[in-house]
Amino acid sequence: MSLATFLKSRLIPEELDQHINRIRKPIGTLGYDPWGYNNEAIKYGFALTKQIYEKYFRVSADGIENIPADGPVLIIANHSGQLPIDGLLIGYALASRKKDPRIPRAMIERFFPTVPWLGNLLNEVGAVLGDPVNCAKMLANDEAVIVFPEGVRGSGKLYQDRYELKRFGNGFMHLAMKYNAPIVPVGVVGCEETIPAIANIKPLAKALGIPYAPIALPVILPAKVHLNVGAPMYFDDLEIPEERVTERVEMVKAEISRLIDKGLSERKRLF
Amino acid sequence: MSEKRRPHILVTGAAGALAQKVINQLRGTCDLVAVDFREQVYLGDDIPSYRIDFTKRVFEDLFRRYQFDGVIHLGRIMSSQLTRMRRYNANVLGTQKLLDLSHKYGIKRVVVLSTFHVYGAVAYNPALIDESAPLKSAGLSADLVDSVELENLANIYLWRYPDLNITILRPCNIVGPGVRNTMSNLLASERAPALAGFSPMMQFIHIDDMSDAIVQAYKKPVRGVFNVAPQDWVAYQHALKLCGCKRIPIPSIPPAVPKLILRTLKLRSFPSYLMAFFKYPVVIDGRAFAREFDFEPKRPLMEIFRFYRDNKKPV
DSSP states (O other): OOHHHHHHHHHSOHHHHHHHHHSOOOOOTTSBOTTOOBTTHHHHHHHHHHHIIIIISOOEEESGGGSOSSSOEEEEEOOOSSSTHHHHHHHHHHHTOSSSOOOOEEEEOTTGGGSTTHHHHHHHTTEEEOOHHHHHHHHHTTOEEEEOTTTHHHHTOOGGGTTOOOOOOSHHHHHHHHTTOOEEEEEEESGGGTSOEEEEOHHHHHHHTOSOOEEEOSSOOOOOOEEEEOOOBOOOOOOOOHHHHHHHHHHHHHHHHHHHHHHHHHOOOOO | OOOOOOOEEEEEOTTSHHHHHHHHHHTTTSEEEEEESSOOOOOOTTSOEEEOOTTSTHHHHHHHHHOOSEEEEOOOOOTTSSOHHHHHIIIIIHHHHHHHHHHHTTOOEEEEEOOGGGGOOOTTOOSSBOTTSOOOHHHHOGGGHHHHHHHHHHHHHHHHOGGGOEEEEEESEEESTTOOSHHHHHHHSSEEEEETTOOOEEOEEEHHHHHHHHHHHHHSOOOEEEEEOOSOOEEHHHHHHHTTOEEEEEOOSSTHHHHHHHHHHTOSSSOGGGGGGGTSOOOBOOHHHHHHHTOOOOSOHHHHHHHHHHTSSOO
C-alpha cells in the first residue's frame, strides 16, 4: 500500500468518500473542472473542515434546506473576520446536508491566485477567482455560487464595526437576473469574533500587495458560529435601470440584515 | 465532359507533424501543394513540396501555377524557434503576403492556425475564456507579439475580404507523437521544471484530434475565430506525474526570482517568456467550435499521457 493510499484510508472514511462521489459535478476524466476543482482534493478538505465546523466553531446552520437542490443559485452572505472562514463554513454546511447535498463554489479575492500553494489549494476545493465571467459561466453550468458582495470592505472591517453591512456591489444581482438564478440570503453570526482587529495598517498592506493588514491576535478564536439561511428570492430578468437594480440589491441586503439580527438575538454567548 | 476538378489546396508548415497529418487526411480527395519556411520535405510523388520564404517573389509563382482553391496556413514559427525578428518576418509579414496573394488569386477558403497563447497568462484570467476576450499577450511579453500580430492581421483580412472565408483556430496545447513544441518536449522529458506552488489548469489536444479539427474546419466555410479545446482539464504538475516526469521545483517567490533564474539558464525547454503559462491558468472554451463544426475530440487525456510515459526512452 502506498503512503497516499494509506493516508487516504485513515483520513477519509468510506462513507465520506461515497458521499462526495454521489454529488454530481461537471468534471473531466481526471476529476478536474475548468476552475481547478478536484474531486479527490475536496475529500481531504471536507474531512478537515468537518473537524473545524463541528468541533472548533460548533456551527449551527438554520434553514440550510432553503438552498434549491439543483439549478443555478447564488448564495449571498455578509463577509467578516479577516479570513474567508465564513465561506468555508457555508460551503461545508451545504455539502454536508443530508438531503440533496451540493458542493458550492466560493468567489475569492483577486490576490489569492498569486499566492503559491494556497491559490491552487483553494481552487482544488472549489474556490474560484471572483471574476464576473467566472460567476456567469458557473451559473450557466448550474452551480451553486457563494458571493460576498461586500468583498474586502466586509472581511477587512474592524471589530468596532462588527455586524455593520458595508456597501453591496450590484454585480451579483445582474448575474442572478440574467441566469434566472434564485438568491439565497445568509446571515453569518460569529465570524466577526474569530479574528477581532483593532486597526488596519494600510501602508503595510500596500507594500505587501495584500488587501489589508489588520492588527489582531495571531490566533483564530473559537467563536460559536450561527448561519441563518433565508428563503430563496426570485427576480425577473426585465430590462430595468440601474437604480431599480440597486433597489433589488437593497432588498437582499435588508433580508441579510434581518437574518443577522435573528442570529444575534438567538446567540446565548460569544464562545 | 470533364471530370469534376479536385480541390487544390496549399498547406504551409509542411515540415511539422500537424501539417503532415492534415496532408495525409486530405491527399485522397484533394490535390495538395506543401510548403515550408524551414526545410523541404518529401511527402510522396503526388505532392509537390517546396522550401520557400513567403516574403519572396517566387512564392507568387506557386499561386499562378497551381490555381489554389484553398489555403491551410499551419506554418507558424513557434515562439521557441528562431530569433524574435526572424519570427516576426516569417509569421507576420509572411502571413500578410500569403493573404494578399490569396485575395489576388481568388482563393475561397483559408484556415489559419493561431494559438491560445494570444490570450496571455495573468493571475486574473477567468476560466473558459471565449473568443471575444481581449488578447493580453502582446502586453506581457515581446516574444509573443508576433502571435498576436498574426491574428490581428488575419482578422483584418477576415472582415475586409469576406470572400476569402478566413477561419482562425486558437488551439490549446497540441501534444502527441511527433509534436515538437515546448509543452510536448516537457511532457516527453525525464525531468521537467515546475514553479513551486503553482500548478495551473491546462488543456491538451491530441495531434490527431487537432488534425481532424483543421480538416473539419476547412470543409465548412464558416468565417470567424474559434478556440479549439476538449472539455477536459488537468493541473500541470498532475499531468507531469501522469507522464512519468520528475518535477524540478523552481523557487517562485518573490516573482522576480524565477524570472531571473530562467533568464540566466536560458533553457530551451522552459523559456522565460512562457513562464506565466506555468503559473496562471489559461483555460479556453472550445464549445463554440465544437458546436459549429460538429467536432468531438476522440483521444482522452490518459491516452495522451500514456504515450509520453511509455516513450520516455526512445529505442
